[in-house]
Amino acid sequence: MTQPAALRSRAEDLAASLPPLMAEAEHLAATVLLGAHGRRRSGMGDEFWQYRPSMPGDEARAIDWRRSARSDAHFVREKEWQAAQSVLLWIDEALSMDFTSDKNLPSKAARARLLALATAILLIRGGERVALSALGTPPRAGELQLLRIAQRLSQPDDRPDYGAPDVRGMLSHSRALFVSDFMGDVAPVAAQLTKAADRGVKGVLLHVLDPQEEAFPFDGRTIFESMGRSVSHETLKAGDLRDRYLTRLAERKDALQLLARRTGWQYQCHHTSAPAQSALLWTYSALERRR
């Protein structure tokens, strides 16, 4: 497994070219923790909002004496109400993610970890709070949380052949990022997304595939086995299966896309042969999108 420090530094490299990511925060009232999303109204926050004449009922210590000294009236300094968004990350840790078709290509798991951590870095730099579903802890902000996420991503446990999202503790109206090859059963994914939609959680499905899974360049008599060797399939003429395999893959993608559209999520397919930068850019814009 990757060392957390190395993963962290590569993710920092990847994230360095983008400004801090501020995920869209729709219902800030629900998540009252302070953050970087200005509400265009006065409230709790760090940024200056306006001076208003003091009214009866204002505490004396609320008066801004420096401003008041320039005029005859008393003024109160108000700040902009700011709040933070929570983003939940789920990274598929199944064995199928370890597949790579070429030693020069990263495995799907490596690419997924890199993208997830880069997104986390961008979010935390933007003042958001991030949670990793595998950690099971509530969303937190700060560099320490990044360290925890990197640590956990580098040391996965409990690895089935194919993964399914199993996310507890989703905050209402927060955001989510699911990264997987979605090779396993679609039903758990559908259930999870439905649950999320019920809570008003919106998010992103990032479908990571190896170029060989997209091309199926096999021929001749072949026995295909899953990474954990739990599933196998023998064929005498692999070349003949190509068209039907590709049809099934397209169906899987369509199903995921349909699911995403219905639940208000966004879907994207990413190949490990493509640069990580493009996937990160898409994730960035998808999480920042305002409607």
Next chain:
Amino acid sequence: MFTVAGIGFTAPWLLLGLVALPILWILLRAVPPAPIRRLFPGVVLLLGLSDDETQTDKTPWWLLLIRTLAIAAVIIGFAGPVLNPQTETPGTGPLLILADGTWADARDWPRRIDRIDAALDEAARAGRPVAVVSLTDLPAGDLPFQSADVWATRLPSLAPKPWDPDDAAVAAWSGALQGSFQTFWMSDGLDRASRAPLLAALEQHGAVTVFESPRPVVALRPATFEDGAVQITALRAQTGDPAATMVTAHGRDPAGIERELARASVEFGASDTQAGVALSLPPELRNRITRFQVEGLRSAGAVSLTDDALKRREVALIAGRDDREGLELLSPTHYLEQALQPTADLIGGTLSDILLANPDVIVLADVATLAPAEAEGIADWVDDGGLLLRFAGPRLAASDVSRDAEDPLMPVRLRAGGRNVGGAMTWGEPKALRAFAEGSPFFGLEISPDVTVSAQVMAQPDPTLADRVIAALEDGTPLVTRKRIGDGQVVLFHVTANAEWSSLPLSGLFVQMLERLAVSTRPARPDAADLAGTVWEPTDVLDAFGQVQDAGAMPGVAGEALASGRPGPTMPPGLYAGEDRRIALNVVGPDTSLAASVWPGRIAVEGLAVQRETQLKGWLLSLALALLALDVVASLWLSGRLTGPRSGAATALLALALLWPQDSRAQDDDFAVAATAEVVLAHVITGDTRLDQVAEAGLRGLSDVLFDRTSVEPAMPIAVNLETDELSFFPFLYWPITPDQPLPSAEAYAKLNRYLRTGGMILFDTRDADVASFGTSSPNGRKLQQLARPLDIPPLEPIPADHVLTRSFYLLQDYPGRHISRDVWVEAAPPDAELVEGMPFRNLNDNVTPVVIGGNDWASAWAVDTAGNWMFPVGRGFAGERQREIAYRFGVNLIMHVLTGNYKSDQVHVPALLDRLGQ
């Protein structure tokens, strides 16, 4: 032996194995190829998919066919197939096998031996006694009839000889034959006077069968030198068809390796028995040729050794510098060229190239300093027998060569300055020559009273001087001195090679003196009278196959015999060495001609062909292996291992065969094209990165200014590595000096000297004019002296006010860079330059000064960064700007001077210049 369609089998029972092939077919057909196991996460998407066809679980028919054919080839191969099973023909009585055994046999000697072997086999089966006789090596006494087996063991020692049969000996031998026998005559196909009598003599004893090869006999006559080309004549015996023969010239290359040096095609017309070709070769190549030979023919007649007759003396002429372009009569080597042109081959070029060519004579006309590597090369060359001929001149007189200690390449020490006699400012008359003393190589030459000497370099009196003088003036001062070094010698003429210092080069005496010094002698072919009474020792001999072999301890031959030109047992063809020359004796003389033998109709003439049994086993087994290899590739391809993923190893093996080494010369070509496509300024890489950057930026700034203001439009400057890059592409080199830059290697110095001699210019910049003046007062100055010591730099002087640099584009009197110092030095004007009345400038030397030396740090003043901003401040305020402008103007003048030379010294422009000067 079991025979099918002309093919016999040694083990025919094995062929029954072919019956098993159909069974094998069925067995192979039932077994599908083994599967590959692949890890693939997408397998879940495949679950439930079934194969459409079930056909591929069986091996395809064509793969089966390959395998079955391979097995069949193995079975048939081990059954021992033989093509052309042999059948025998008997004969009776004693058998004489007579071979010509000449050089013309050598070409297909193995076939003749095979034919004799086959005849001996037949004779052995029939129990006939056999005698084998070669006409060039006749046995004494009776015919040596013996059992065929005995002759078969002696057959390998039968070899052809590189000469023709002696007619008298053959006649005597045939007259002494006795008894009755059948004769097989292995003829070489050439007609000779002794043929018909011998045939008649043999027919008296029994039937004669002649075996002759249909292959044509081709021979070469000795090459001659006429009309400036080597004339090669090839002969052939058989006519009828037009034919082309390739003739190659062989010799040692400069590295001493024997290799082909030239080739020419000789075209025979349909009815020609001889054809010639003229081969025009560079003399250096021609002198290296040791033999000509017909390509692809192993025969002594097809080889023609060359001797001294083909060689001309090679004389290399090197002048100090080729200045005064176009002024031929003043050229230092003009008279030498005129004197030597008719009798010797003149070569030019750089000294290092010339040394590789190993000429007989090197003439150095007024060359003073030689780079250490060049001097060493010349010393070695002289030691090996070269003649170094030097002429004095203004440069030698001004230099320190052989002043304090005798230079190894000078015969005497020289006194400083030389002397002038008979000029306007000197006493006395021009001196004439004293009669040549006995012992001098010139002894006996008549001295013309017209020959006078008005200036010369003087030899330092020395104990050895008297021995070395071989010509003197009438007052006894040496005119020509000579010193022997090893096998060679160094000769110095104390005057110039042109008519500046004396009228000697104008006289016929000059040519005679050169002849006496063996500069221009040319060997001529000796005749029989010349050779009478001499003994010649063979050094190399030819065998009948045309191979040159060392003669070893063979005895010498008399000159009269050699003059006859007919090789024989006591005098094999080869190279014979005498006192001072070598003579080649070839199988084919200059007057030889060839004719095909003609046999009477009653004689049966057969070819040499023997039908041989051919074993086919190896071929069939190879075929089986090839089929199996094909099967491997086909199986891999069929199971998807050749085209699918992770087939790297298999495809890598296939791709390996397609790899091709890249041409490393492309890089050199790129550099040459970049340097020559446009005018390019260049600077020398000093190793100091910062300094190199400044030099590059400075030349870039100067290039921009040139581009803006003049018609010179340079490309981006190039950094030059003295060790690896070719310098001759650049008109101008900027060389900043640092105290710690490495000294160039000897090869780099040779390159630099060549660059300076051929019109290049180097601007040396010590960059320290603010703190030091010209000389050894600074580390940079001392480094410059160290760097420039091996360079051939002429005498220097500070730029005079009338130097062409002051007016080649702008009118200048100062040459500032970042510093303002007047200490800028160029090649000195000749001492005889005079100011003519009414002219503002002296008529100075015409050439471009090879060096400009100063310390004004010009590159810093010129330097601009990539945005075009000045990199360094120059001076202060307006005066500083003016100084920078003048620095640029100096750069423009310098480049104009380099590119246009003496153009602005032309008198044509004087009125316009006067006008501009306001005078």
